[in-house]
Amino acid sequence: MILTVTCNPAIDVTYRVDSLVPGEMHRVREVTERAGGKGVNVARVLHLLGERTMATGLADVGFADAVELLGVPAAFLTALPSMRRTLAVHADGLTTSLWEPGAVVEEPADVALKLERHVQLLLTGADGLVVSGSLPPGFAPDLPTRLAELAIDEDVPVVLDLDDEPLRVAADGGAAVLMPNLDELARLVGADGDLDVVAAASELSGRSRAPVVATLGIDGMVAATKDGSWHAVAEQVAGNPTGAGDAAAAAIIRGLVRGEPWPEVLADAVALSAAAVVAPVAGEVDLDAYQRWRGTIEVRPIDSLIVQKVPR
Amino acid sequence: MILTVTCNPAIDVTYRVDSLVPGEMHRVREVTERAGGKGVNVARVLHLLGERTMATGLADVGFADAVELLGVPAAFLTALPSMRRTLAVHADGLTTSLWEPGAVVEEPADVALKLERHVQLLLTGADGLVVSGSLPPGFAPDLPTRLAELAIDEDVPVVLDLDDEPLRVAADGGAAVLMPNLDELARLVGADGDLDVVAAASELSGRSRAPVVATLGIDGMVAATKDGSWHAVAEQVAGNPTGAGDAAAAAIIRGLVRGEPWPEVLADAVALSAAAVVAPVAGEVDLDAYQRWRGTIEVRPIDSLIVQKVPR
Numbered sequence: 001m002i003l004t005v006t007c008n009p010a011i012d013v014t015y016r017v018d019s020l021v022p023g024e025m026h027r028v029r030e031v032t033e034r035a036g037g038k039g040v041n042v043a044r045v046l047h048l049l050g051e052r053t054m055a056t057g058l059a060d061v062g063f064a065d066a067v068e069l070l071g072v073p074a075a076f077l078t079a080l081p082s083m084r085r086t087l088a089v090h091a092d093g094l095t096t097s098l099w100e101p102g103a104v105v106e107e108p109a110d111v112a113l114k115l116e117r118h119v120q121l122l123l124t125g126a127d128g129l130v131v132s133g134s135l136p137p138g139f140a141p142d143l144p145t146r147l148a149e150l151a152i153d154e155d156v157p158v159v160l161d162l163d164d165e166p167l168r169v170a171a172d173g174g175a176a177v178l179m180p181n182l183d184e185l186a187r188l189v190g191a192d193g194d195l196d197v198v199a200a201a202s203e204l205s206g207r208s209r210a211p212v213v214a215t216l217g218i219d220g221m222v223a224a225t226k227d228g229s230w231h232a233v234a235e236q237v238a239g240n241p242t243g244a245g246d247a248a249a250a251a252i253i254r255g256l257v258r259g260e261p262w263p264e265v266l267a268d269a270v271a272l273s274a275a276a277v278v279a280p281v282a283g284e285v286d287l288d289a290y291q292r293w294r295g296t297i298e299v300r301p302i303d304s305l306i307v308q309k310v311p312r
Numbered sequence: 313m314i315l316t317v318t319c320n321p322a323i324d325v326t327y328r329v330d331s332l333v334p335g336e337m338h339r340v341r342e343v344t345e346r347a348g349g350k351g352v353n354v355a356r357v358l359h360l361l362g363e364r365t366m367a368t369g370l371a372d373v374g375f376a377d378a379v380e381l382l383g384v385p386a387a388f389l390t391a392l393p394s395m396r397r398t399l400a401v402h403a404d405g406l407t408t409s410l411w412e413p414g415a416v417v418e419e420p421a422d423v424a425l426k427l428e429r430h431v432q433l434l435l436t437g438a439d440g441l442v443v444s445g446s447l448p449p450g451f452a453p454d455l456p457t458r459l460a461e462l463a464i465d466e467d468v469p470v471v472l473d474l475d476d477e478p479l480r481v482a483a484d485g486g487a488a489v490l491m492p493n494l495d496e497l498a499r500l501v502g503a504d505g506d507l508d509v510v511a512a513a514s515e516l517s518g519r520s521r522a523p524v525v526a527t528l529g530i531d532g533m534v535a536a537t538k539d540g541s542w543h544a545v546a547e548q549v550a551g552n553p554t555g556a557g558d559a560a561a562a563a564i565i566r567g568l569v570r571g572e573p574w575p576e577v578l579a580d581a582v583a584l585s586a587a588a589v590v591a592p593v594a595g596e597v598d599l600d601a602y603q604r605w606r607g608t609i610e611v612r613p614i615d616s617l618i619v620q621k622v623p624r
Contacts, residue, residue: 015410015412017410020334020408021408022332022334022403022404022406022408023406023407023408024408024409025409025411026408026409026410026411027411027413028410028411028412028413029413031396031412031413084343087399089410091334092334094334094335095335096332096333096334096335096336096338097336097337097338098327098329098338098340098401099337099338099339099340100327100340100343101339101340101341101343
């Protein structure tokens with residue numbers, strides 16, 4: 001079983017309106033809601049792939065039911081007073097997103113300890129662990145790294161899909177696979193201007209003592225490991241990039257659990273990620289597209305990949 | 313006690329974002345939530361004015377608690393599976409609104425009957441009734457008129473603040489004060505092009521056998537009654553017009569309950585409405601501004617008021 005942890009999950013709400021005009025009043029034609037959050041999406045993709053999985057993390061009293069509507073067994077710690085919402089407004093072929101911050105918890109340090117104990121217990125049945133996404137306000141940024149250490153102590157492979165401060169802590173922690181995007185990678189190695197993604201990912205991999213998968217959007221992904229570095233890219237597809245990273249995380253943890261070689265893992269991550277882009281909703285993948293693309297992804301060893309970083 | 317009925321209430325959610333750009337992802341800086349819906353706002357304004365009031369209508373199991381946080385006693389019929397949300401996104405000095413449709417109820421006709429019995433019981437303690445706002449999907453448009461008739465049978469004065477089909481039914485029903493805006497009034501009398509608001513409101517008042525207050529935005533309000541017609545307008549103020557009509561409804565029902573003459577009622581409605589515009593949130597009024605403006609509103613008898621209707 002692969003355990004996914006989402007510390008700051010959300011209800012994903014979708015509005016359909018005729019067109020979105022700032023300053024105007026809009027009647028919403030259609031409202032849909034589903035359980036969301038990056039780790040929940042990872043578990044949903046694993047479930048679609050036929051893998052045994054379980055979703056945990058922090059939630060309010062009703063959230064687990066919403067997760068189980070997705071077919072994913074859920075064992076959340078009831079610790080949030082309410083769920084934040086991530087709103088996607090569809091109009092005129094554009095998606096406008098509004099992400100609420102997480103609910104404020106009274107004693108974040110106590111809740112973090114409870115979550116550690118909870119995850120420790122769930123890990124007794126787990127072959128892999130994914131910790132994804134942000135933390136609610138007030139939580140110490142080392143929580144994902146501490147959860148990862150619980151798994152690594154048991155020789156359970158871990159993927160951490162984080163950004164900002166939690167990613168920085170994880171980079172200096174140990175032995176979990178990290179998945180920075182280009183901006184995050186540049187920040188972690190202190191680069192500005194052009195970036196050699198391979199050199200940066202390798203440097204980070206040395207620091208974190210684990211493979212690093214740099215996710216580059218339309219430029220594919222680079223895996224940097226102690227045994228070498230590889231690059232893979234899918235044909236460009238149009239669609240919704242939200243959830244592509246979660247599909248990649250699902251492919252990577254599945255590959256690690258199976259002990260597959262990195263070129264295979266990378267090809268799988270790239271194909272599944274593209275299959276998520278063509279699916280309309282985060283947490284869904286087009287399994288037919290995935291099967292079709294899986295064999296076509298070319299993975300090549302790589303020494304250097306210079307990417308011009310957009311100045312921020 | 314003045315009873316307000318809201319058949320399709322909402323949770324009013326406010327987001328503050330740095331700027332709203334269609335097609336982009338936005339982190340919401342601040343989220344606030346409060347009980348909303350037109351009748352709830354009316355009750356809140358009456359409460360601020362020191363009047364005894366009670367809010368009822370259709371809601372889910374948790375909504376009454378949210379109404380009572382506003383200081384308003386609540387006695388909602390628990391009949392909705394969830395509350396719709398009305399979202400206001402504040403960015404760059406603009407407010408962008410997204411209004412969800414109401415929750416779908418399995419047996420709207422049964423629920424409507426239950427609400428009639430519920431309102432009938434609450435009316436035993438009521439001196440006035442306001443029924444405001446839209447209906448959830450699937451409800452027959454005569455529900456507000458049927459609720460009004462329950463009160464009128466007991467000689468309790470009624471204000472109906474409706475639009476679309478429920479307003480059309482009420483116009484042919486009887487003896488409740490109606491509050492159409494310019495567009496609604498034009499539709500009700502079948503006018504296009506220039507509209508004589510006084511003639512139209514008088515015609516409507518004859519049909520409904522009750523006074524009509526036409527609300528004209530910056531052009532103030534016209535009251536048409538069997539004893540004459542009056543016009544009043546406030547100095548133009550900048551602010552948030554949402555909730556101005558609810559403040560006017562609060563002033564009108566209070567005046568009717570007290571048996572005040574129509575020129576007084578109209579001046580009060582115009583002043584309180586302006587005091588709602590300068591308050592940032594629907595359901596709130598600036599009581600200092602109201603007191604300041606109350607004595608300055610000029611009410612004049614009027615025979616004709618031609619307003620150029622914007623073609624739709």
